[in-house]
Amino acid sequence: MIAEELPVARRGILFKCKLCGQKCCDHIPEISEEDLERIRKIHPSFKPYFSPEGRMILVGEKGYCLFLKNGLCTIHDYKPIICQLYPFYPVEKRILENLLELPEDVEIVTHGSNEYVFIFDEECPGIGEGKPVDFKSLLERFIRVKTFLKSPL
Known part of the structure; x- marks a missing residue:
């Protein structure tokens, strides 16, 4: 997949888990x-x-x-x-800005001095349905688990 094709989460994106286990x-x-x-x-x-x-x-x-x-x-x-x-994954905004032009309505979440945007698996059948995603909460959980597992962000 080339950078221009990375699915970047926009404000208000909807998601509902379909409990399908597909992806x-x-x-x-x-x-x-x-x-x-x-x-x-x-x-x-x-x-x-x-x-x-x-x-x-x-x-x-x-x-x-x-x-x-x-x-x-x-x-x-x-x-x-x-x-x-899943299906969302945070990436530092500065990294993606070097790879592609971010849309104006991209969802940006700040943690400390870093800004993050989310890429996602667009093949997940729950994308576009349900409720708006709380990306701040997702980022907090991601950072908590990554800190515990001692893996770099």
Whole structure:
């Protein structure tokens, strides 16, 4: 995908999760201790898999998220924060400005001295339906989980 084609979230974009598992469950999520505690509320004996790097991930014997059954997330209300953020992903505005011309109505969220815009997976069937997205809340959750997982933003 070239930069001019990146889908950038605009103010007022709508989203509603369709609970379809079509796109969001194509990856193996890394989880935090907070995620683990939440999952254990409904699966008390759950033990995560540890990657060779020592990261907790949700992967089953078949190579995908072990909570994905018949194309649906069986822990939807308790799913990891990184999964809750899908289909949106924050990117520092200054980075995208170097790659493409941002639309005038782009959604910009400030955190500290940084400004962020959101790119998204436009193939997600929930885009364009439901309620306006609260990007400030999404960014706060993203920063919280990334800080905990010690991954750079």
